[in-house]
Amino acid sequence: MSFSDIHTHILYGADDGAKTREDAFAIVKASYESGTRLICATPHFHPGYFGDNREQILHSFEVLCEHCSKNYPDLKLFLGNELFYTYDSVSWVKNKLCLPMGSTEYMLVEFSVHSSDDEIAEGVDRLLNIGYIPIIAHAERYGRLKCGRLAALRENGVLVQMNTEAVNGKRLGLGYNKRVKTLLTEGLVDFISSDAHDLTRRPPQMDKSFKILAEKYGHGYAERLCRTNAEKLFCREMTAEDI
Ligand SMILES: [Fe+2]
Numbered sequence: 001m002s003f004s005d006i007h008t009h010i011l012y013g014a015d016d017g018a019k020t021r022e023d024a025f026a027i028v029k030a031s032y033e034s035g036t037r038l039i040c041a042t043p044h045f046h047p048g049y050f051g052d053n054r055e056q057i058l059h060s061f062e063v064l065c066e067h068c069s070k071n072y073p074d075l076k077l078f079l080g081n082e083l084f085y086t087y088d089s090v091s092w093v094k095n096k097l098c099l100p101m102g103s104t105e106y107m108l109v110e111f112s113v114h115s116s117d118d119e120i121a122e123g124v125d126r127l128l129n130i131g132y133i134p135i136i137a138h139a140e141r142y143g144r145l146k147c148g149r150l151a152a153l154r155e156n157g158v159l160v161q162m163n164t165e166a167v168n169g170k171r172l173g174l175g176y177n178k179r180v181k182t183l184l185t186e187g188l189v190d191f192i193s194s195d196a197h198d199l200t201r202r203p204p205q206m207d208k209s210f211k212i213l214a215e216k217y218g219h220g221y222a223e224r225l226c227r228t229n230a231e232k233l234f235c236r237e238m239t240a241e242d243i
Pocket of ligand 1: 007195
């Protein structure tokens with residue numbers, strides 16, 4: 001069984017993820033050895049916090065691509081960004097400063113955890129209006145985003161990503177755990193991804209999530225969330241309506 005991981009911070013020196021080239025290589029190695037065969041590097045795009053990291057992102061990605069083609073020829077590597085949504089960020093996206101997922105029109109977007117569902121819906125609309133389809137990053141974190149509202153966003157083509165830590169039993173409170181369960185049981189999640197930053201605090205553990213999901217919700221469901229939906233997205237075999 002192989003996995004696809006569409007949310008990672010494996011590019012060194014670009015954000016709060018991998019610090020050095022060796023860190024990046026070690027995360028990729030762990031990821032590959034636990035079965036991942038498709039990775040999208042999604043360094044933070046949050047200029048107010050991480051500055052202009054574009055040059056470092058491109059350099060680090062090039063180094064990683066070279067490393068992977070030598071050591072893991074069957075690993076598919078893509079580049080994107082994790083956009084931190086603010087009112088101003090739409091103009092950055094419009095000016096193509098923020099990268100979509102590979103060559104797709106999908107953009108991984110995180111919101112402030114304090115955002116209301118109206119604020120998230122407004123952000124989604126603004127991105128849709130300029131031609132990008134948001135993938136809502138770690139949707140389990142938004143306590144004020146009601147499931148009904150998320151379902152309506154998905155009907156408009158928006159996709160939803162959940163972190164492995166949520167599936168793997170990281171305890172962040174009753175509301176959080178309940179939300180994780182509801183999102184999964186109501187079928188409101190399209191991708192499980194590691195959001196890996198390192199090998200200790202936030203490691204790439206797609207295999208663990210897959211096992212837990214398969215036991216609780218069935219093999220087919222786990223396979224879609226941990227592998228095939230992402231493959232379809234990047235390989236453009238299907239549109240979002242088919243996911
Ligand atoms: Fe992230």
